[in-house]
Amino acid sequence: MSILIEISENLQKGKAKIVKELVQKAVDEGIPAETILNEGLLSGMNVIGEKFKNNEVYVPEVLVAARAMNMGAQILKPLLAAEGVQSTGKVCIGTVQGDLHDIGKNLVKMMMEGKGLEVIDLGTDVAPETYVQTAIEQNCQVICCSALLTTTMGVMADVVKAAEAAGVRDKVKIMIGGAPVTQDYCDKIGADVYTSDAASAADAAVRLCNN
Amino acid sequence: MTNRERTMNILHYKEADRMPAVHFGYWNELLWEWAEQGKIPREIAERWYDGSEAERELDRMIGWDFNWYRTVGSDNGLRPGFEYKVLEVLPDGTRRVQNGDGLIERIKPGATSIPSEDDYLLKDREAFEMLYKPKMQFSPDRVNLDYYRHFNNTRPTDIPVGLHLGSVLGNIRNMTSVVGMSYLLYDEDEELFADIVDTYAEMQYKCAEAILETGAKFDFAHYWEDICFKNGPLIAPDIFEELCAKHYKKRNDLCKKYGIDIISLDCDGVTDKLLPIWFENGVNTMFPIEIGVWGDQFEPARNKYGKGMLGVGGMDKTALRVDRAAVDREIERMRRLSALGGFIPCPDHRLMPGTKFELVQYYAEKIKEIQ
Numbered sequence: 119m120s121i122l123i124e125i126s127e128n129l130q131k132g133k134a135k136i137v138k139e140l141v142q143k144a145v146d147e148g149i150p151a152e153t154i155l156n157e158g159l160l161s162g163m164n165v166i167g168e169k170f171k172n173n174e175v176y177v178p179e180v181l182v183a184a185r186a187m188n189m190g191a192q193i194l195k196p197l198l199a200a201e202g203v204q205s206t207g208k209v210c211i212g213t214v215q216g217d218l219h220d221i222g223k224n225l226v227k228m229m230m231e232g233k234g235l236e237v238i239d240l241g242t243d244v245a246p247e248t249y250v251q252t253a254i255e256q257n258c259q260v261i262c263c264s265a266l267l268t269t270t271m272g273v274m275a276d277v278v279k280a281a282e283a284a285g286v287r288d289k290v291k292i293m294i295g296g297a298p299v300t301q302d303y304c305d306k307i308g309a310d311v312y313t314s315d316a317a318s319a320a321d322a323a324v325r326l327c328n329n
Numbered sequence: 330m331t332n333r334e335r336t337m338n339i340l341h342y343k344e345a346d347r348m349p350a351v352h353f354g355y356w357n358e359l360l361w362e363w364a365e366q367g368k369i370p371r372e373i374a375e376r377w378y379d380g381s382e383a384e385r386e387l388d389r390m391i392g393w394d395f396n397w398y399r400t401v402g403s404d405n406g407l408r409p410g411f412e413y414k415v416l417e418v419l420p421d422g423t424r425r426v427q428n429g430d431g432l433i434e435r436i437k438p439g440a441t442s443i444p445s446e447d448d449y450l451l452k453d454r455e456a457f458e459m460l461y462k463p464k465m466q467f468s469p470d471r472v473n474l475d476y477y478r479h480f481n482n483t484r485p486t487d488i489p490v491g492l493h494l495g496s497v498l499g500n501i502r503n504m505t506s507v508v509g510m511s512y513l514l515y516d517e518d519e520e521l522f523a524d525i526v527d528t529y530a531e532m533q534y535k536c537a538e539a540i541l542e543t544g545a546k547f548d549f550a551h552y553w554e555d556i557c558f559k560n561g562p563l564i565a566p567d568i569f570e571e572l573c574a575k576h577y578k579k580r581n582d583l584c585k586k587y588g589i590d591i592i593s594l595d596c597d598g599v600t601d602k603l604l605p606i607w608f609e610n611g612v613n614t615m616f617p618i619e620i621g622v623w624g625d626q627f628e629p630a631r632n633k634y635g636k637g638m639l640g641v642g643g644m645d646k647t648a649l650r651v652d653r654a655a656v657d658r659e660i661e662r663m664r665r666l667s668a669l670g671g672f673i674p675c676p677d678h679r680l681m682p683g684t685k686f687e688l689v690q691y692y693a694e695k696i697k698e699i700q
Contacts, residue, residue, distance in 0.1 A: 132515045173602070176565045177558075178511030185512070218437060218445040221507050222558075242445055243437055268622065268647060269682055297559045298622050315560050 121147065125158030125190065130165055132182025134189045141190040151197035155234070159190045163232025167317035170229075177225065180316070184228035191231075205236035207327025210252045211262040212240030214273035219266035222296055222316070226262060229320035235327065246273060246280035253281075253290045259327045262319070263309075265296040274299070275307035291326045295319055331487045332394040337548060340591050340614070340639050342670045348699040349394040350692075351641065351675040353617050354379050358682045368686040391686075392693035395488040397593070397616060397641050397675055400551050401480075402493030403472045403536040406500060407431075407464040411450070430504040431460065446506035454518050457525055461504070465528045467535035480545035489548035492540060492589065494580050495533040497573045498564070499554040499596075501525055507563055514568065523572055530576035537580055541587040549591035550584045552577075552612065557598030559623050566602045574610050581611025593641060597678070599625050608634055617642035619677045631669055639671040644692075646676035650683045653691060660695045667699050674699070 121144045128136045137159075144154045166183045169175040209230055213223045220242050230237050238256055240248060249261045261281070265271040274294045281287045291310040294303075304312035311326065313319040330338075330346050338345040360374035369387060376383035380399040388395065410429030417425040422438045431450035450456055476483075484490050502510050513522045537550075556563050581592055593614035594607055600615065619625045620643055627640040644663055648655040663674035674696055680689065 173561060176561070177507060177563050178514050178568075179565065181508055181511040182515045218435070220445055224508075267681075 122157040126162035129159060129162030129183055129186045132186055134186040137186040138189040141193045151194045151201055152203045155194055159187050160232060160234055163187055167229050167232060167320060171315055171317040180225060187232060206234040206324055208236045208258045209260040209262055209323050210238040210240055210249060210258045212244030213242040213264045214270050215243055215245050217265050217267055217270035218242045223264040225316040226319045229316045230323050233320045233324050235323055246276040249277050250280045250284045254286055260291045260293055260323050262293045268298045271298050278308050293322060333487055333489045336489045339673055340671055347697050348667060350392060350696050351395060351397050351673055352393050353398055353675055353679055354396055355680045356682060359680055359684055362682050363686050391690050400491040400493040403540060405471060405495045405533045405536040408471060432504060432506060449505050449509040451505050454521050462528055465532050467532045471536050472539040474543055477540050477543040477545040491549040491551040492547040494537050494550050494552050496553050497530055497576045498556050501529060526572050534580050538583060547589055549593060550589045552594040554594060554596045557596050557600050561599050561602050569603060570606045574606055577610035577612060598623050604630055608638060613637055614639040614641060617675060617677045621645035621647045621677050627666060627672060636671060641673045642675045642677050644674045644676050646678060646680055649688045649692060656688055656692050664699050
């Protein structure tokens, strides 16, 4: 079995230590870091993402796979920088102001990183202006807002307004998601994309970054 | 008919003169909102908790008959709990605290949301054996035996009262966070998570057994789990079944031995993938059936499992923030579901800020018209 397939399969099983060892071994064998990333780590996360979307795996399997990916990615990070490898795109993500729930946001972040996106995590309780300022300063193509509560989802409309007020609405796409959020709500507030699950959010972000 | 009789009759497919007006409590922020609006005395907002005297007073003001979550139980958590301590105060005022479950949380001043999980103590076998296992042991003083010996003479007789059976997995999730639970499930020590579940479940079983052995009589039994979210369970159903099914069965068989045939389980989120496991192991009443936020539904479960599947909940509480027309639409939907039998409408979770006091009164009045 190819070492890259081994990396992918062990990542899918959440075997973080083995993934780390295999990534180091692949590096030592002279395989380019970008190849290890794409055909080993990201390939494994893609499989997990699809299975998650289809309810074949659940949150724990995603979390342990992401942990394994991060352990492998730590080894690759300096090598990727040295090789001049660019990320698929850049996203800033956070849970909206007044809301401290972060499981959904973290899942989306992991899935996006699994697609090769660079993700700036703003954490929870994020003010509308912080999303927009970060997107401007960091050249993010996408702002991603999460909310769990019906009482806090209204802040997503404020993020859209803040982007308009800052004059960047045509430069940055705004994605929204979370338990109470719907496509109707997305349309109502003028956000760009709503997705119902973390894996779909990552797919959508890649599409937005590539456009 | 008393509300106890109405409730028991409906859940046993017998005649009742009307539907009871059942609720599931409130966010504290809503009670303060109502107090600010002059709808309720401030003392009620200060003193309210499930089953409290303040709640009975508020029930009368609104027209509710009772709160389904008015249950009694035992001290069946970690004993003693971990010391609550502030570990750090961040520049924005956020406090990092260790709570009674050993979970490290971030609590932000002014934020109305639940705290954010930051870290946890239950990370490995050593932490379990040294820190947690001793706190998960049964001892008779976990149960107020004197209270339960007199329970049949002192309990309210006009409303149903449930025995709280605790939780099989939800409490452990509270100790570890979802992330910690996930890592423990895939720990190199493959037996560790099962050992945690088994130890905790055995203590909770013994607590329930000690209560029931006193002769105290209950109308129903109840679990809290909260192990699902928008897209389904927070754990793979096959793993959940392997870890938890036997514990539900054991506890539910005990309840049946003591004549309790209604066993409800409170789980937020979309529960359909775990329902068969609960149902096959003795849980027969869905609660609170969160349709408003998560899209959970009762009717498909009834169609799938038949009349043995009962329900309390299912009313989209967000209608109580809108207007009478929205409430009327929910009443009509509840009327149709109630016609299936074995179903009692109840707001699908705790009433949240923005809920209109008059609309709740209106709902409580109208729901009683369902026969």
